[in-house]
């Protein structure tokens with residue numbers, strides 16, 4: 001299947017600084033969506049001009065998505081809120097708390113009037129602080145199953161957003 005032929009134009013903006021866990025998830029989703037993967041500093045807002053759906057992803061650091069990503073979202077022009085919906089994805093040591101980890105992002109997006117159409121979270125290998133001494137948490141995550149879930153999530157996003165005419 002040629003993703004570009006059937007998918008909405010998607011951009012994935014993400015920050016992944018610990019073990020590239022979130023980068024793996026971003027690339028799995030991008031493969032389905034035919035999307036570009038970029039970091040916030042590589043993504044001037046003008047790049048969103050012909051975007052049909054935007055994915056925003058991050059590892060979780062001290063209970064929040066990466067600060068650079070939050071700053072980027074803070075600067076996003078509100079006019080875009082009418083142009084495309086957004087989905088959020090994170091990897092973390094404790095993804096069952098994703099609702100909590102996603103809250104700062106969702107709050108900023110809601111304030112600007114953006115529509116969040118989906119959220120994805122999975123386990124990410126974590127050797128933060130003392131965890132390093134124990135060999136870390138979530139060894140080998142994201143694993144094949146996590147990445148398959150990420151792809152299935154991306155398929156649902158593609159089905160929910162109309163492709164360009």
Ligand SMILES: Cc1cc2nc3c(=O)[nH]c(=O)nc-3n(C[C@H](O)[C@H](O)[C@H](O)COP(=O)(O)O)c2cc1C
Nearest residue numbers: 016017018019020021022059060062063093094124
């Ligand atoms: C400095 C630091 C702080 C972290 N804080 C949290 C946290 O508050 N909650 C959590 O569940 N995981 C936390 N983690 C684990 C990361 O969220 C997890 O390893 C994630 O998959 C990293 O993604 P990345 O490899 O894309 O950077 C932290 C990791 C680091 C390095």
